[in-house]
Amino acid sequence: MAPFTENSYEQALIELLRDSLGYEYLHGPDIERDYHVPYHEAQLRDSLATINHGKPLAALDEAMKKLRDIDAGSMLQSNELFMDWLQNGLPVSYFDKKEKHDIISLIDYDNPHVNTFQVVNQWTYVEKSEKRADVVLFINGLPLVLIELKSPSRDETDVSEAYRQLRNYMKEIPQMFVYNAICVMSDMAESKAGTITANEDRFMQWKSKDGQFEATEVVDYDTFFEGMFKKERLLDLIHNFICFDKDEGRTGKILAGYHQYFAVSAAISNTERAVKGDGKIGVFWHTTGSGKSLSMVFYAHLLQSRVKQPTIIVITDRNDLDDQLYGQFSRCKDFLRQTPVQAQSRQHLKEWLSQRVANGIIFTTMQKFEESEEPLSERSNIIVMCDEAHRGHYGFDEKINVETGEARLGTAGIIHKSLPHASFIGFTGTPIAKRDRNTMEVFGDYINIYDMTQSVLDKATVPVYYESRVVNLNLDEDILRQIDEQYDYLAEQGATEEQISKSKHKFSRMEGILAADSTNTNSRARR
Numbered sequence: 001m002a003p004f005t006e007n008s009y010e011q012a013l014i015e016l017l018r019d020s021l022g023y024e025y026l027h028g029p030d031i032e033r034d035y036h037v038p039y040h041e042a043q044l045r046d047s048l049a050t051i052n053h054g055k056p057l058a059a060l061d062e063a064m065k066k067l068r069d070i071d072a073g074s075m076l077q078s079n080e081l082f083m084d085w086l087q088n089g090l091p092v093s094y095f096d097k098k099e100k101h102d103i104i105s106l107i108d109y110d111n112p113h114v115n116t117f118q119v120v121n122q123w124t125y126v127e128k129s130e131k132r133a134d135v136v137l138f139i140n141g142l143p144l145v146l147i148e149l150k151s152p153s154r155d156e157t158d159v160s161e162a163y164r165q166l167r168n169y170m171k172e173i174p175q176m177f178v179y180n181a182i183c184v185m186s187d188m189a190e191s192k193a194g195t196i197t198a199n200e201d202r203f204m205q206w207k208s209k210d211g212q213f214e215a216t217e218v219v220d221y222d223t224f225f226e227g228m229f230k231k232e233r234l235l236d237l238i239h240n241f242i243c244f245d246k247d248e249g250r251t252g253k254i255l256a257g258y259h260q261y262f263a264v265s266a267a268i269s270n271t272e273r274a275v276k277g278d279g280k281i282g283v284f285w286h287t288t289g290s291g292k293s294l295s296m297v298f299y300a301h302l303l304q305s306r307v308k309q310p311t312i313i314v315i316t317d318r319n320d321l322d323d324q325l326y327g328q329f330s331r332c333k334d335f336l337r338q339t340p341v342q343a344q345s346r347q348h349l350k351e352w353l354s355q356r357v358a359n360g361i362i363f364t365t366m367q368k369f370e371e372s373e374e375p376l377s378e379r380s381n382i383i384v385m386c387d388e389a390h391r392g393h394y395g396f397d398e399k400i401n402v403e404t405g406e407a408r409l410g411t412a413g414i415i416h417k418s419l420p421h422a423s424f425i426g427f428t429g430t431p432i433a434k435r436d437r438n439t440m441e442v443f444g445d446y447i448n449i450y451d452m453t454q455s456v457l458d459k460a461t462v463p464v465y466y467e468s469r470v471v472n473l474n475l476d477e478d479i480l481r482q483i484d485e486q487y488d489y490l491a492e493q494g495a496t497e498e499q500i501s502k503s504k505h506k507f508s509r510m511e512g513i514l515a516a517d518s519t520n521t522n523s524r525a526r527r
Contacts, residue, residue: 004151004152004153004188005151005153006134006149006150006151009149009151009152009186009187009188010121010134010135010149012188013135013147013149013186013221013225014119014121014135016222016225016226017119017137017225017229018119020222020226021117021225021226021229021230021231022117022231023117023118023119023137023231024116024117024118024119025118025119025120026118026119026120027120027121027122028120028121028122028123028124028132028136029122029124031120035124035125035126035130036125036126036127037068038125038143038173038175038176038178038179039067039138039141039142039143039179040118040120040138040141040142040143041141042141043116043118043138043140043141044064044067044140044141044142045060045064045141046116046141047115047116047140047141048060048063048064048104048106048140050114051105051107051108051111051114051115051140052104052105055102055104056094056096058094058095058096059092059094059100059102059104060104061094062092062093062094062104063090063092063104066085066090066092067082067085067090070082070178075170075174075175075177075178075196076196076197076251076253077251078178079177079178079179079180079196079253080244080251080253082178082179083181083242083244083253084334085106086106086107086142086144086181086238087238087239087242088337089103089104089105089106090103090104090105090106091103091104092104106140106142107139107140107235107238107239109235109239112231112232112235115139115140115231115235116138116139116140116141117137117138117139117231118137118138118139119135119136119137119138120135120136120137120138121134121135121136122134123136123143125173125175125176126173127172127173127174127175127176128171128172128173128174129172129173131169131172131173131176133146133147133148133169133176134147134148134149135147135149137229137234139234139235139238142179143176143179143180144179144180144181144182144238145180145181145182145183145184145229145234146166146169146176146177146180146182146183146184147184147185147186148162148163148165148166148169148183148184148185148186149162149186149187149188150162150185150186150187151187152187152188152189157187158187158190159185159186159187159189159190159191159192160200161187162185162186162187163185163200163203165185166183166185170196177196180196181237181238181242182194182195182237182238182242182255183195183196183198183203185203186221186224188221189218189221190205190218191205191206191221191224191225192204192205193205193206193224193228193255194255195242195253195254195255196253197251197252197253198252198253198255201459204255204257204258204458204459204460205218205219205224205258205458206219206223206224206227206228206257206258207219207223207224207227207258207458208223208227208258208262209223209226209227210227211262211265211266213258213454216457217457227258228258236261236265237255237256237261240298240301240302240305241255241256241260241261241264241298242254242255242256243294243297243298243301243332243335244332244334244335245294245328245331245332246331246332246334247327247331254294256294256295256298257290257291257458257460259286259290259448259450259454259455259458259460260286260291260294260295260298262448263284263286263295263447263448263450264295264298264299264302265302266447266448267281267282267284267299267425267447267448268299268302268303268306270282270425270444270447271303271306271307271383271423271425272306272307274423274444275307275380275381275383275423278444279421279422279423279424280423280424280442280443280444281383281423281424281425281443281444281447282425282426282443282444282445282446282447283425283426283428283439283440283443283444283445283446283447284299284425284426284427284428284447284448285428285429285446285447285448285449285450285451286427286429286448286449286450286455287429287430287450287451287452287455287461288429288430288461289455289460289461290429290450290455290458290460290461291460292427292429293324293325293328294328294332295427296314296325296328296329296385296387296427297328297329297332297335297336299385299425300312300329300336300361300385301335301336301337303383304336304337304359307381307383308358308381309357309358309359309381310358310359310381310382310383311353311356311358311359311360311361311362311379311381311382311383312360312361312362312382312383312385313349313362313363313364313382313383313384313385313419313422314326314329314340314361314362314363314364314384314385314387315363315364315365315366315369315384315385315386315387315415316363316364316365316366316387316388317365317366317367317387317388318365319365321387321388322342322363322364322365323342325363325387326340326342326363329361329363336361338359338360338361340361340362340363341360341361341362341363342362342363342364343362343363343364343368345368346368346369346371346372346376349362349364349368349376350376350377353376353377353379353382354377357379358381366386366411366415369411369414369415369418370411370414372418373414373417373418374418375417375418375419375420376418376419377419377422378420378421379421379422380421380422380423382419382421382422382423383422383423383425384415384419384422384423384424384425385425385427386424386425386426386427386443387427387428388427388428388429412442424442424443425443425447426439426442426443
């Protein structure tokens with residue numbers, strides 16, 4: 001039996017893309033073209049005319065010129081500019097008796113069938129040297145996905161060798177990657193996708209065709225390609241799930257993982273339902289370290305095109321988390337196409353909401369809501385994103401202070417009273433259900449669950465190993481019960497979740513508790 005070579009795998013992949021996913025197949029050497037142009041120029045011109053039907057020839061000519069002459073500095077800077085054009089349209093200026101301005105679409109996202117999808121093998125491009133890419137996926141003549149393959153049957157090569165080849169291409173033919181959206185490396189046994197800035201460990205598998213998956217470390221190559229490169233899904237990924245994270249001279253190009261894509265898509269569908277109903281969008285449970293903050297960015301971005309002019313309020317329960325999440329959104333403000341704001345006080349939040357009837361993203365801590373129970377806004381196009389929803393976002397019922405007789409709403413009740421017609425979504429890594437502290441009671445059912453087991457298998461979260469040891473525990477159950485009751489009492493008196501958390505951290509020294517002998521424990525209890 002003949003070995004399954006790299007060429008055999010290439011042909012199998014082409015058949016999958018052509019026969020199962022409907023891509024048109026072209027053999028690179030058969031295409032008449034200039035090898036010093038990285039895209040398929042003739043196809044690009046034809047596609048632009050088709051998807052921009054009725055636009056003047058002068059506008060199309062200007063678009064072709066701007067695409068040909070992209071030079072924003074480095075390869076990464078040029079790619080960032082190109083991705084902006086790809087996602088939002090290419091602005092052009094042209095003369096037709098007088099100067100006019102227009103936007104030329106490079107992809108028709110509303111009508112996927114109008115676009116041209118092609119799979120091309122052995123695509124040659126000449127820049128610093130001549131290189132021939134294994135497989136390239138073109139949309140409207142643009143080489144948006146470059147796939148580097150390695151033989152499944154050769155022990156000396158693997159998917160890591162494909163990554164090294166991609167990095168070599170970026171040095172020798174950098175202009176090819178100006179027009180790139182996604183890079184893929186595959187040896188059939190393992191297939192991963194990433195971006196031009198991603199290290200090898202940030203290339204991720206795509207483990208589902210439809211959002212359903214079982215806990216597994218490796219999936220078949222057809223699950224990867226069919227799951228990621230269905231025409232409509234590829235357009236959705238390009239349009240809504242690739243962003244640039246920019247921070248003080250460091251720029252990272254981010255591609256959503258499969259767990260983020262399917263979860264955010266489900267969250268958007270739930271939001272469309274909730275804004276017309278009870279306002280409970282649901283609980284987005286993704287374990288810590290799996291990219292929840294970026295999932296929130298993707299959600300906020302996509303929300304703007306699926307819900308009419310939404311105003312987004314992001315609520316955290318601590319100042320440091322507010323700063324962290326605000327920083328993440330600020331670094332992605334170009335992708336969000338608006339600059340987030342951080343509320344300085346409840347009054348600032350109220351004034352900001354009163355000055356607009358649509359759009360905008362503002363960050364605030366939940367403590368600002370507790371300053372008053374008066375409504376901040378009566379609008380129904382407000383979407384509230386609550387981070388760390390398992391902490392503090394509870395309590396619709398009033399509680400009576402037995403000493404003062406004063407009735408006080410729980411935090412959830414206060415926030416909902418402040419925004420009576422808003423819709424709420426909870427983001428958490430560890431949802432809980434205890435007494436009235438029930439995450440789903442406040443936000444609705446789970447939207448998507450991505451737990452620690454799958455996150456570790458995907459290498460999105462680093463596993464934690466520990467060595468157990470036997471210790472003698474001398475804990476007085478009555479004392480522990482009294483401590484819990486005291487903290488519950490403090491919460492009823494108005495202490496914030498942050499204050500209680502700090503108090504527990506200060507007075508609960510785990511090493512001291514676990515290592516304490518009976519004499520010390522009893523003497524502390526007596527005191």
